Amino acid sequence: MDEKAAVAVFECLSSGVRLGVFRLLVKAEPVGIVAGDIATALDIAPSSLSFHLRTMTQAGLLRVEQEGRFLRYRANLGLMSEVVGFLTENCCSGVAGGCRDADILSGRIPGCGSSNPARESKA
Amino acid sequence: MDEKAAVAVFECLSSGVRLGVFRLLVKAEPVGIVAGDIATALDIAPSSLSFHLRTMTQAGLLRVEQEGRFLRYRANLGLMSEVVGFLTENCCSGVAGGCRDADILSGRIPGCGSSNPARESKA
DNA sequence: TCCACATTTCCAAATTTGTTGAAATATCGT
DNA sequence: ACGATATTTCAACAAATTTGGAAATGTGGA
Numbered sequence: 001m002d003e004k005a006a007v008a009v010f011e012c013l014s015s016g017v018r019l020g021v022f023r024l025l026v027k028a029e030p031v032g033i034v035a036g037d038i039a040t041a042l043d044i045a046p047s048s049l050s051f052h053l054r055t056m057t058q059a060g061l062l063r064v065e066q067e068g069r070f071l072r073y074r075a076n077l078g079l080m081s082e083v084v085g086f087l088t089e090n091c092c093s094g095v096a097g098g099c100r101d102a103d104i105l106s107g108r109i110p111g112c113g114s115s116n117p118a119r120e121s122k123a
Numbered sequence: 124m125d126e127k128a129a130v131a132v133f134e135c136l137s138s139g140v141r142l143g144v145f146r147l148l149v150k151a152e153p154v155g156i157v158a159g160d161i162a163t164a165l166d167i168a169p170s171s172l173s174f175h176l177r178t179m180t181q182a183g184l185l186r187v188e189q190e191g192r193f194l195r196y197r198a199n200l201g202l203m204s205e206v207v208g209f210l211t212e213n214c215c216s217g218v219a220g221g222c223r224d225a226d227i228l229s230g231r232i233p234g235c236g237s238s239n240p241a242r243e244s245k246a
Numbered sequence: 247t248c249c250a251c252a253t254t255t256c257c258a259a260a261t262t263t264g265t266t267g268a269a270a271t272a273t274c275g276t
Numbered sequence: 277a278c279g280a281t282a283t284t285t286c287a288a289c290a291a292a293t294t295t296g297g298a299a300a301t302g303t304g305g306a
Contacts (some may be wrong), residue, residue, distance in 0.1 A: 138264090170268095192273040
C-alpha cells in the first residue's frame with residue numbers, strides 16, 4: 001500500500017459521518033446494508049450519503065453490488081487490514097532494530113526513549 | 124480510544140503534508156526534529172507548517188518540547204498504536220467469533236464470505 | 247405501459263481547510 | 277541592551293468539502 005492510497009483511506013475515515021458508515025458496515029458483515037437503510041440508520045439525507053458512499057467506494061473502502069433497484073454496500077476488510085499494516089510499518093520504521101507489534105501495543109518501545117538527543121539543527 | 128479521538132487522528136493523516144511530517148518524525152525517533160528543519164526537509168512555509176504542527180499536536184499525534192528558541196517535535200508512537208488497536212477492533216467486530224490480527228493480515232477471514240445474504244431492507 | 251420507489255447526479259449555498267505574508271513573541275549571543 | 281533567529285499568531289484570501297433539494301436514471305410490479 002502506497003502513501004497515496006493510504007491518504008485516500010484516511011480521508012474517508014476523517015469524517016464522522018463516513019467513519020460511522022464504515023463502522024456500521026463492519027458490524028453488518030458479511031451481509032452488508034442497502035443504501036437507504038444506511039441513510040435511515042444514520043439519519044443522513046440520501047443525496048448526502050450518496051456523496052460519501054461514492055468517496056469511500058472510490059477509495060476502495062467499500063464494495064457495491066446491485067440488487068434489483070437497491071445498492072448493497074459492504075466494508076472491504078481486506079483494505080482495512082492493509083491500512084493497519086501500513087500504519088504498523090510506519091509506526092516502527094527507523095526505530096532501532098526490530099520493533100514488533102507486541103512491543104508497540106505494550107506501550108513502551110525498548111531502547112527508544114533514553115538516548116542523548118543531540119541537536120542537529122543548522123543554526 | 125473513542126471515535127472522536129480517532130477521527131481527529133485520521134484528519135491529521137488525511138493530508139499528504141501532515142502524513143509526510145509524521146513519517147519524517149517516525150524516522151527521526153527518538154531524537155525528534157526541530158520545526159525549522161521539518162520545514163526545510165519538506166519544503167513548507169514556516170507559517171503553514173506551524174498550522175499543521177498545531178493540528179497534529181492537538182490531536183495528540185505529536186509531542187513538543189522547547190529547546191532554547193527551537194521547538195522539537197516527536198512522533199507519539201503510543202497514540203499511533205492505539206489507533207492501530209481501534210482500527211483492528213473495528214475491522215473485526217461483528218464478524219463471527221474471534222478474528223485475530225493474524226487472520227486479518229493473512230487476507231481472508233474464515234467464515235466471512237460465503238453465507239446466504241438475505242435482504243433485510245424495509246421496502 | 248404506467249406508476250412507485252431506490253439511488254444517484256446536478257446545482258447552489260454554507261462551512262471548513264489550507265496558504266501566504268506581515269507582525270508579534272521569545273530566546274540566544276554579543 | 278541590542279540585533280539576529282525560530283516559531284507562532286493573525287488576518288485575508290483561495291480552494292476544497294459538505295449539505296440538501298430538485299431532477300434524472302433505472303428497476304420492479306401491476
